[in-house]
Amino acid sequence: MPSTHRDVAPGPRPTSRDVARAAGVSQATVSLVLGGKWQGRVSPRTAAAVREAATDLGYRPNLAARDLRLGSTRTALLVVPALTSEFFGNVYAGAVAVAAEHGFGLVLYPSPQGVGTARNPFESTRGALDGVIASSMAADALREIRGSFPGGQALPLVMLDSAPPTAPGDPGHREPDAPAPAARDTTATVNHDLADGMRQVVGHLTGLGHRRITHLGAAIDSWTFRVRSRTFRESMATVPDAVPGSEPADLSVGGGQTAARRALTGPGPRPTALVCDDDTIAAGACKAVRRLGLSVPGDVSVTGFDDLSLATALDPELTTVRLPAQQLGAHGMRALLDLLAGSFTERPPLPVTLAVRDSTAPAPRR
Amino acid sequence: MPSTHRDVAPGPRPTSRDVARAAGVSQATVSLVLGGKWQGRVSPRTAAAVREAATDLGYRPNLAARDLRLGSTRTALLVVPALTSEFFGNVYAGAVAVAAEHGFGLVLYPSPQGVGTARNPFESTRGALDGVIASSMAADALREIRGSFPGGQALPLVMLDSAPPTAPGDPGHREPDAPAPAARDTTATVNHDLADGMRQVVGHLTGLGHRRITHLGAAIDSWTFRVRSRTFRESMATVPDAVPGSEPADLSVGGGQTAARRALTGPGPRPTALVCDDDTIAAGACKAVRRLGLSVPGDVSVTGFDDLSLATALDPELTTVRLPAQQLGAHGMRALLDLLAGSFTERPPLPVTLAVRDSTAPAPRR
DNA sequence: CTGTTAGCGCTTTCAT
């Protein structure tokens, strides 16, 4: 008894031809309908029939074939310094959501130091790319990325927290990370308003009476941290009697601890507040404070950046600048889409807020 | 002046035909040589010529075309509960390294709760897959994954810390997560030796004189946490005078804090040690201890699982079970490769070690 | 040893 059920198709994946056959039309019609461009070219009745046949068979287009035909892969690459931080997890989540809405795929490349991965992102990458999004990358890593792409400069690139905004009418001085003018139309930047965040930190601290404040800056040569340093100096300069200090710190708990110890035990009067470039450094700073027999925030106030879950895991909970990483990713993907459509316009940086918790308190009197 | 430089090819990506032309051979020969299967079919001289032409032009094969032709994509999907934890960052790093060695791609799917992502991993996935690796997934999520794949049961699946090992000759009792026999040959498991980890924790604590020990177990129905609970009970049962307790905890700092408060303020004598299913819960537990005016480890010892960077960010640093997440990923990818090659054999679980730090101390006397 | 050929599944003119 040869059974030829039509709706329970076993065997391999159905193709658009199978759908066509099932709907009694041609492959071209199927493509039109399923591609959403059948308005006024295919009768509503046949369109419906095609769609029914498609769902019936559980048809899913073969991406490889489509990509081959179209030349474009509708895929972007997200380059991050390390996957290990929840910050980048959030950036990814934001970006991938927007990508999905527009039928784009997003593949991850955890950059340089990521253990065991190929040095060149494009070697490790499957197929071709329509663009790349780079988040919080160091200046040289970024250069390397652009350079290493075969046919380089043409690839649309959006940088997240990685470069100053491309000022439309700004002549003269150019920051080291600023994209070369030639690449202007294939490059976009999306940033958190880090300067404002730092200003809020300094305002909060000076408002509490702190004057001797030391900045524990991440020892990484990238825009995202340079802004913090510069704004810290500028903000402190506006406060009478302010005594700013600064200590470079490795981007880790241990790094923060070491830097904080240096800051706290150096010559001159001891700072009453430590402003850290990141929550991890802040965690180290808190440890250092206690190792010296001092207390947070009684003797020394400590602040961070990011507002990772680490911030509330610490005790006391960390006062920190909350960066909407997910939004950053989402805006980044949107910017890339705009770039691809040739319609990108720079937007203002993403606003950030200061989450005031228990690691900051009024400066100890004398 | 029409210039026709051959070695500085501008314009679009070179194809294998371009390489063929440049090397003065046919496309087929190029494919053979670059595919590495020319032994005894192409003369070494021509092979060399082809390779030179290829590098010369900066040729990179078009993956879409290759995939279309081969039907297979050499791509695996890694499903993780959330990208936000560095644990999964490490799993990914380990897996992607092995994948790259074998010319495989690895795409990430941060599962269910991940904001804004499609519910079905295969909808969000570009192109076809050769297999999937699922890490530390809850039982139902795992079921859903298998079910949702079009043509389901056939897809090779390796589960990391997600199910008991497939005991070759084990009849009778089957755990709820155990793969159905039908799927046996397309399913593999790779696990940390979590039971041993828990045994080490209990041994360490009872060695320090603790008897009233409460387990703060993650409130998630998955194998990885069930093993911890069961082993905790079993281990405690072997210790005379031991008074085991247990409290479910949400997998977060807040969850740990709440659970610990319940454990510490409940009726009966207060536990002197809290065994947590994960470092995050442990962080919350430490906070709870202090909120009650007690100290870690003076009054209450606390232990975790994972050994994330959080463990040393805390103060005092956390005694915790170190799980080699990166190895887990690597072994997982290898297992998938073996499955694909039809030559998988179950291996013993990955050994874990107890990192003894400052959050555990001898039990307070009386 | 090397070249010719066919075809993977899809989109897109161009006819009808």
Next chain:
DNA sequence: ATGAAAGCGCTAACAG
């Protein structure tokens, strides 16, 4: 309003 046919870049039979 629909169908026929070509071709994206690659690999694998099959000839020579």
